[in-house]
Amino acid sequence: MDKIINYVLQLAQGNFSQILDFPDTKDKITSIRVALNLLTEELRESAMYSNFVPFDREPEPHSSIIYIINEHGKIDFVNQYGISELDNLDNKLIGTDFSSLLSRDSQEEWERILAKMTIPDATIDTVVTLGIVTREDQVRNRIYTLYKPKGMNIIIISLKSSARNLTHWIIPDSDHTKIKLRPEDKLMLMEVKKYLNDNLDQSFMSLKKMAEIFGTNEFRIKSGFKILFDIPISTYFHQKKLRMTTAMIIESDLPISTIVYKMGYKSLTQFYNTFNDKFGIPPGQYRKLYKKQ
Amino acid sequence: MKLTTSIPYVTFKEKDNILLIKFTKNKSISLIMAKEIVMERARLQLDRELPILCDARKIKYVDKAARDYFANEGSLFIKALAILAEPPIANILARHYLETYKPAIPTKIFAKKSEAWAFLKNTLNDKNQ
Numbered sequence: 001m002d003k004i005i006n007y008v009l010q011l012a013q014g015n016f017s018q019i020l021d022f023p024d025t026k027d028k029i030t031s032i033r034v035a036l037n038l039l040t041e042e043l044r045e046s047a048m049y050s051n052f053v054p055f056d057r058e059p060e061p062h063s064s065i066i067y068i069i070n071e072h073g074k075i076d077f078v079n080q081y082g083i084s085e086l087d088n089l090d091n092k093l094i095g096t097d098f099s100s101l102l103s104r105d106s107q108e109e110w111e112r113i114l115a116k117m118t119i120p121d122a123t124i125d126t127v128v129t130l131g132i133v134t135r136e137d138q139v140r141n142r143i144y145t146l147y148k149p150k151g152m153n154i155i156i157i158s159l160k161s162s163a164r165n166l167t168h169w170i171i172p173d174s175d176h177t178k179i180k181l182r183p184e185d186k187l188m189l190m191e192v193k194k195y196l197n198d199n200l201d202q203s204f205m206s207l208k209k210m211a212e213i214f215g216t217n218e219f220r221i222k223s224g225f226k227i228l229f230d231i232p233i234s235t236y237f238h239q240k241k242l243r244m245t246t247a248m249i250i251e252s253d254l255p256i257s258t259i260v261y262k263m264g265y266k267s268l269t270q271f272y273n274t275f276n277d278k279f280g281i282p283p284g285q286y287r288k289l290y291k292k293q
Numbered sequence: 294m295k296l297t298t299s300i301p302y303v304t305f306k307e308k309d310n311i312l313l314i315k316f317t318k319n320k321s322i323s324l325i326m327a328k329e330i331v332m333e334r335a336r337l338q339l340d341r342e343l344p345i346l347c348d349a350r351k352i353k354y355v356d357k358a359a360r361d362y363f364a365n366e367g368s369l370f371i372k373a374l375a376i377l378a379e380p381p382i383a384n385i386l387a388r389h390y391l392e393t394y395k396p397a398i399p400t401k402i403f404a405k406k407s408e409a410w411a412f413l414k415n416t417l418n419d420k421n422q
Contacts, residue, residue, distance in 0.1 A: 024319050024353065031381030034354060038389050041357035197365070198397040240365075247366035251335035 004032060011040060066144075069098050071117050071153035073110075103131030103139040113146060117153055124148035124155060140230055181224050188214050189228050192221060196233075200241045201264040204234055242274060249283050250290050256283050296337050300329055305337055311413050312338065315348035324358035331367040344373040344413035346406075349383045355390075364394040373399040373416035375409035 022033040068077035116122045131139040147156045207218040225233040245263045265271040296305040306313040378387040387402045403409035
């Protein structure tokens, strides 16, 4: 029980980096541990959306060093924040090429930075925005500090200005925030998100119609969604739609045209272009490759 | 009818157009395992949309990535879902899943297999679903 109390106190301080271990027993104490782990995972994800701010002091970065990259561009170290941010499939980030975790746009920037590793005595001390691709194939832009100490062939990556990312929740910033989201707005936006998830086989509903259904205005939906989920609402919908369509292509042997129309795409050509842009190959070939694996 | 699978911790059976998935060992389900299970289910269903009875009584834990996957890609081709769960652990996991994800397909938690079966049979008979 002491362990559980200490754990809850850590959660209360905003530390979501740990998970309780629990035995194979099925008693009430174990069930409390399970429930706390569920809570931690959900809080962790919420905190990444900047939903958590300690109100009694300046928000602090979740962590200092997130990644350490070696001279070959591979990850030598990653902390719990980095693992959570990517929701890494099987915690096998060590040894992974860091570039493979980035969006295409950011990969070029990263390669330029990495090239400095080959220059003797070069140092890197810069702040850069990199797009991290999450497990939902969404690109989240993060502001990182990159530091290469002189004489060492590593790059230390830490989260820069996470305080800034978080403060827009409670401190209006004319550069950053046009609206402040009230608790009822957040609830409404969660319902909007659920509505989108439940209607991926439809066309994207107009913001005007959405606003009517959810009893708000278009601006609050559009801006609020972006602030809360860190992604524009239409981008979220189309990325999710593509992801579910891709899953259906992989999981079934239905003709691709059937799947495409079932998922509400208006034209096969439009879908093929979208798919090709994302994966670099047509859906039929993708299906064959995936099933072969 | 028992269906053959290579996954060691799960069994699949089909009866009266209902697919029964049973977890046989105390396992914590990760995303990789979730994908494995869903792919196997899809393979056995042969593109049919079926009601599913998931016997989750032996599941130890399901991590966030796996839960998210089950709720999204993992819910394709499911007509209705009955989760067999007993207190305390499996029941907490099942309730969390239901209350957090609020799945669009009819989903309920049961302690008795007979009641779960009856629920799923109803969905087969319901022409509106």
